[in-house]
Amino acid sequence: MKLSARDINENSTWQEMTLGGEIYEPATSKLVNTGAWRTNTPVLDVAKCRHCLMCVPYCPDSSLPVLYGRLVGVDYYHCKGCGICAEVCSFGAITMKEGGEV
Amino acid sequence: MNYNDRLSGNEAIAFAMKQIDPDVMAAFPITPSTEIPQYFAQYVANGEVNTEYVPVESEHSSMSACIGAQAAGARAVTATSSAGLALMYEMMYVASSSRLPITLACVNRALTGPININNDHSDSMGIRDAGWIQIYAENNQEAYDNFLQAMPIGEHPDVRLPVMICQDGFITSHALENITLLDTESVKAFVGEYNPENYLLKKENPLAIGPYDLGCHYMEHKIQQAESMKFAKERILEVAAEFEKISGRKYGLFEEYQMEDAEVALVLIGSSAGTAKAAVEELREQGVKAGLIKIRVFRPFPAEEIAEALKNVKAVAIMDKAESFSAQGGPLFAEVRSALYDLESRPKAVGYVYGLGGRDITPQHFQGVYGRLLDIAKGGDLGPVYTHLGQRG
Amino acid sequence: MELERTYHFKKTLEKKERFAPGHRLCAGCGAGIAVRGVLRALNEEDRAVIGNATGCLEVSSFLYPYTAYEDSYIHTAFESAGASLSGVEAAYNALKRKGKVKDTVKFITFGGDGGTYDIGFQSLSGAMERGHDLTYVCYDNEAYMNTGIQRSSSTPRFASATTSPAGSVVPGKKQNKKNLTDIIAAHNVPYVAQTTFIGNFRDLYTKARKAIYTPGATFLNVMAPCPRGWEYPAEMLPEICRLAVETCVWPLFEVENGVWRLSYEPKKKLPVEEYLRMQGRFRHMFKPGNEWMIEAAQKSVDENWEKLLAKCLG
Numbered sequence: 001m002k003l004s005a006r007d008i009n010e011n012s013t014w015q016e017m018t019l020g021g022e023i024y025e026p027a028t029s030k031l032v033n034t035g036a037w038r039t040n041t042p043v044l045d046v047a048k049c050r051h052c053l054m055c056v057p058y059c060p061d062s063s064l065p066v067l068y069g070r071l072v073g074v075d076y077y078h079c080k081g082c083g084i085c086a087e088v089c090s091f092g093a094i095t096m097k098e099g100g101e102v
Numbered sequence: 103m104n105y106n107d108r109l110s111g112n113e114a115i116a117f118a119m120k121q122i123d124p125d126v127m128a129a130f131p132i133t134p135s136t137e138i139p140q141y142f143a144q145y146v147a148n149g150e151v152n153t154e155y156v157p158v159e160s161e162h163s164s165m166s167a168c169i170g171a172q173a174a175g176a177r178a179v180t181a182t183s184s185a186g187l188a189l190m191y192e193m194m195y196v197a198s199s200s201r202l203p204i205t206l207a208c209v210n211r212a213l214t215g216p217i218n219i220n221n222d223h224s225d226s227m228g229i230r231d232a233g234w235i236q237i238y239a240e241n242n243q244e245a246y247d248n249f250l251q252a253m254p255i256g257e258h259p260d261v262r263l264p265v266m267i268c269q270d271g272f273i274t275s276h277a278l279e280n281i282t283l284l285d286t287e288s289v290k291a292f293v294g295e296y297n298p299e300n301y302l303l304k305k306e307n308p309l310a311i312g313p314y315d316l317g318c319h320y321m322e323h324k325i326q327q328a329e330s331m332k333f334a335k336e337r338i339l340e341v342a343a344e345f346e347k348i349s350g351r352k353y354g355l356f357e358e359y360q361m362e363d364a365e366v367a368l369v370l371i372g373s374s375a376g377t378a379k380a381a382v383e384e385l386r387e388q389g390v391k392a393g394l395i396k397i398r399v400f401r402p403f404p405a406e407e408i409a410e411a412l413k414n415v416k417a418v419a420i421m422d423k424a425e426s427f428s429a430q431g432g433p434l435f436a437e438v439r440s441a442l443y444d445l446e447s448r449p450k451a452v453g454y455v456y457g458l459g460g461r462d463i464t465p466q467h468f469q470g471v472y473g474r475l476l477d478i479a480k481g482g483d484l485g486p487v488y489t490h491l492g493q494r495g
Numbered sequence: 496m497e498l499e500r501t502y503h504f505k506k507t508l509e510k511k512e513r514f515a516p517g518h519r520l521c522a523g524c525g526a527g528i529a530v531r532g533v534l535r536a537l538n539e540e541d542r543a544v545i546g547n548a549t550g551c552l553e554v555s556s557f558l559y560p561y562t563a564y565e566d567s568y569i570h571t572a573f574e575s576a577g578a579s580l581s582g583v584e585a586a587y588n589a590l591k592r593k594g595k596v597k598d599t600v601k602f603i604t605f606g607g608d609g610g611t612y613d614i615g616f617q618s619l620s621g622a623m624e625r626g627h628d629l630t631y632v633c634y635d636n637e638a639y640m641n642t643g644i645q646r647s648s649s650t651p652r653f654a655s656a657t658t659s660p661a662g663s664v665v666p667g668k669k670q671n672k673k674n675l676t677d678i679i680a681a682h683n684v685p686y687v688a689q690t691t692f693i694g695n696f697r698d699l700y701t702k703a704r705k706a707i708y709t710p711g712a713t714f715l716n717v718m719a720p721c722p723r724g725w726e727y728p729a730e731m732l733p734e735i736c737r738l739a740v741e742t743c744v745w746p747l748f749e750v751e752n753g754v755w756r757l758s759y760e761p762k763k764k765l766p767v768e769e770y771l772r773m774q775g776r777f778r779h780m781f782k783p784g785n786e787w788m789i790e791a792a793q794k795s796v797d798e799n800w801e802k803l804l805a806k807c808l809g
Contacts, residue, residue: 005560005561005562008559008560010316010318010319012319012322013322014322014323014325014326014329017319017322017323017326017560018560019201019262019326020199020200020201020202020262020311020323020326021199021200021311021312021313021315021319021323021559021560022200022201022300022309022310022311023309023310023313023557023559023560023561023562024300024307024308024309024310025307025308026307026308026515026562026564026565026566027515027562027563027564027565028560028561028562029515029516029517029518029556029561029562029563030515030516030517031517031561032517032518032519032561033517034516034517034518034519037522038522053504053505053508054695056508057507057508057528057531057532057535057692057695057696058528058692058732058733059528059531060520060522060523060524060525060526060527060528060531061516061518061520061522061527062512062514062515062516062527062531063516066508066509068509069505069508069509075516077516078516078517079516080521080522080523081522082522082523082722082729082730083523083728083729083730084523084729084730084732084733086730087730087731087732087733087734088733096730125585125586125589125590125593126582126585126586126589128578128581128582128585152589152592152593153589154585154586154588154589156581156582156585156625157625158578158581158621158625159617159618159620159621159624160617160618160621162574162575162578162618163575163577163578163581163617163618163621164578166571166572166575166578166579166581166582166618167578167579167581167582167585168582169569169571169575169579169582170546170569170571170578170579170580170581170582170583170584170585170586171582171583171585171586171589172582172586173569173582173583174544174582174583174586174587174590175586175590175595175596176585176586176589176590178582178586192572193571193572193575196571196572200571302544302567302568302569302583302586303544303567303583303586303587303590303596303600304567305542305596305597305598308564308565308566308567308568309567309568310557310562310564310567310568310569311568311569311570312547312553312557312568312569312570312571313557313558313559313560313562313570314553314554314557314558314559315559316558316559319559319560
C-alpha cells in the first residue's frame with residue numbers, strides 16, 4: 001500500500017503509517033506552514049528590487065523563489081521572518097514589518 | 103546437491119556468506135568471530151565474491167555501515183561477538199526500527215568485565231529486546247543452515263526485520279565438525295535476490311529514512327515492529343519447511359528431544375544441548391523419562407509452543423548461559439516460566455545459570471539437575487528456583 | 496569531471512532547490528543556509544543521497560512524515576554519519592557493478608560540530624581514511640545547539656555555553672577550539688576546505704563543487720552561526736560571517752591534494768574584538784577587569800593565522 005505524507009497525521013493508526021517511518025516521496029516538508037511562526041514579515045518593494053538575487057542564498061528557508069533570473073516574491077507560507085534578506089539587500093527593496101501578517 | 107566437508111563454525115558461516123555473495127560486508131575483528139571477516143576478506147581478495155568489503159574502525163561503525171548499505175538497497179552482513187555487539191547496541195535498534203533486514207553472525211562470548219574471551223550468552227541476551235530475530239545453533243551444521251535461512255526470513259515484506267544467527271564461541275566457532283553443505287546454485291536459488299520496494303538508490307522515487315518521531319507517531323511505529331515480530335514466527339517455519347526440501351534437514355522454533363513421554367525436562371540454548379542429550383540418553387537407559395527442549399528461536403519467543411511441549415512434564419529446569427542480575431534467574435528462565443503461566447496444570451520450574459565465561463558443563467552436571475527434577479516431580483521440596491551450576495563455593 | 500572555472504552567481508540560483516522549505520530549523524538558522532548552499536553545487540542531473548548526524552538539522556529537516564529533501568536521505572544516529580554514508584557508498588559500488596544502479600549518485604552527509612568534532616569524530620575519521628567517494632559537511636555552530644547550547648570541542652575559548660557558563664570564577668569555556676579542518680587534512684584526503692557565507696557565495700559554491708566532484712573522501716567545514724546560541728539578532732548573520740573572516744577567526748582556505756591555499760586574505764585584519772562584541776556568548780569578556788580575555792583571544796587568533804599562512808605560503 002502506498003502511503004503519502006499528505007495522508008499521515010497525528011490521528012493515523014499504525015496500519016495507516018509507513019513502516020519504519022520511511023517516506024518515499026520528495027520534499028514533503030512543503031506541506032508545513034512554517035510561515036505561521038513569523039513575528040516580523042519581510043515586504044518586497046518590487047519597484048526597488050534590482051533582481052541582484054543577493055538575498056536568495058542567505059535565506060535559510062528557501063523562501064525567496066527565483067524564476068528566469070528574477071526574484072518573484074516571498075513564499076509567505078514558509079518564510080519565518082528572520083530578516084536576513086532585508087539586512088542583505090543593498091537597495092532597500094526588502095523591509096521588515098512588525099507582526100506576522102502579510 | 104549436498105556434499106560433506108569438515109569446517110569450523112566460523113568457516114561454515116563465512117562459507118555460507120560466500121555462497122550468498124552479499125552486496126556489502128562491514129565488520130571489525132573481535133574474538134571469537136574474527137575469523138569470519140578474515141575468511142571473507144580473503145574471498146574478496148581472491149575475487150571469489152562480488153561483495154564490497156568495508157573494513158570499518160569499530161563495531162558501532164560496522165552496524166552503521168550495514169544500515170546505510172541495506173537502506174541503499176543492498177544486502178548487508180556483519181559478524182561480531184561480545185563487546186563488539188555491545189558497542190553496536192544503539193545501532194541495533196536503529197537497524198530494526200528502520201526495518202532493515204541485515205544479517206549478523208553472532209559468535210557468542212562473555213561480556214566484559216572482567217574481560218573474558220570464552221563462551222556464554224550474555225552478549226546476545228543483553229540485546230534480546232532490540233527488535234532483532236534471534237536464532238541459535240547447537241553445532242556447526244545448524245550455524246550454517248540457520249545463516250542460509252536468515253535472509254528469506256528477514257527480507258519477507260511482512261517481516262522486514264534484521265536477523266542474528268548465533269553460535270557458541272570456540273565451542274562451535276573453532277571446532278571442526280563434519281557438516282553437509284548445499285551447492286552454491288541451490289543456496290542462491292533458495293536465498294534469492296534482495297528486491298526491496300523502496301531504497302535510497304532507487305531512481306523512480308527518493309527514500310527518506312530515520313525520521314524524528316513525535317509522541318503521536320513513535321508508539322505506532324513500535325507496534326508495527328511488534329506485529330511483524332509476531333508474524334516472523336510463521337515465516338520462520340515456512341522458511342524451515344522450504345529449507346527441508348532442499349537439505350533434508352528439519353528445523354522448528356525449538357528442538358524437542360525425547361519429549362514425547364518426558365516427566366522431567368531441561369530447556370536450554372546452544373551447544374550445551376549436545377552434552378545434555380548424552381545425559382538424557384544415559385538416564386533413558388536407566389528408565390528415567392528425561393527430555394530436553396533446545397531453543398532455536400529466542401526472538402520471536404515461541405511461548406505458546408513451549409507451553410504445549412511442556413504441559414505434561416512434572417518438573418522442568420530452565421538453563422541460562424547468561425546472568426541477568428535480576429536476582430531471580432536468567433532471561434530464558436523468565437520467558438519460559440512466564441510461558442507456562444497460562445497452562446491449567448503447570449510443571450514445577452527451576453532456573454539455573456551456568457557456563458559463564460566458558461565454564462565447563464558436563465553430563466554429570468545435567469544428571470544432577472535431572473536428579474533434582476525427579477525429586478521435585480515426586481513431590482519433594484522445590485528449593486531455591488534461582489541457582490548457579492558449575493561454580494566453586 | 497572538469498569543473499567550470501567561472502562562477503555565474505545568478506545561474507546557480509536558477510538551479511532546482513534541493514532543500515525544501517517547511518523544515519523546523521529556527522528562523523535565521525545557519526544550518527539551513529549551509530545545506531542549501533552545498534546542495535546547490537550538485538549538477539542538476541545528478542542524484543544524491545544525503546546523510547545526516549543527529550542534531551538540529553536532523554530533527555528539523557525530517558520530522559515524520561515531513562522530509563525537506565528532494566533527494567534520498569538517511570539519518571541513523573548522532574555519531575554514525577560517516578559510517579552510515581560509507582555503507583551507502585559501498586552499496587552503490589556493489590549495485591553499480593551488478594547493473595542494478597546505472598546513473599550517477601553523489602553522497603553528501605551533514606553533521607553539526609557535536610556530531611563531527613566530538614561524538615562522530617571516530618566514524619568521520621574512519622570514513623576519511625577508507626577513502627569512500629563521499630563529502631562530509633560539518634555545519635559548525637560551535638556548541639551542541641540541539642540539546643540546549645552545551646559546549647563542544649569546537650566552542651571557542653571564553654564562549655559561555657550551558658556546560659561552560661561564564662561565572663564569577665570561571666571565564667566561560669577554558670579550552671581552545673579544536674582545529675578539525677587541519678585534523679581532517681592530516682588524513683591526506685584529496686580535498687578539505689573551510690568556508691562560510693560570504694558575499695555572493697562564490698567561496699562556498701566552488702568549494703562544495705570541488706568537494707562533491709573530487710573522487711574520494713572530502714571534507715567541508717562550514718561556519719554556520721546560530722542566533723540563539725551565539726546570542727545575536729537573527730538578521731545579523733551575514734555581518735557575523737563577514738567579521739569572522741575579516742578578523743581571521745574563521746579563515747577561508749582549502750587543501751587540495753596536500754597543497755594548502757588561502758582563499759581570502761583580509762586587506763586589513765580587523766581586531767577580534769569586533770567579532771566578539773556582536774555576540775552575547777562573549778558578553779562577559781567586555782566587563783571591566785576582563786580585558787585579558789580579549790587579549791588572549793586575539794593572541795590565539797593571531798597564532799593560528801600565522802600557522803595557516805606558513806602552511807599556505809610554505
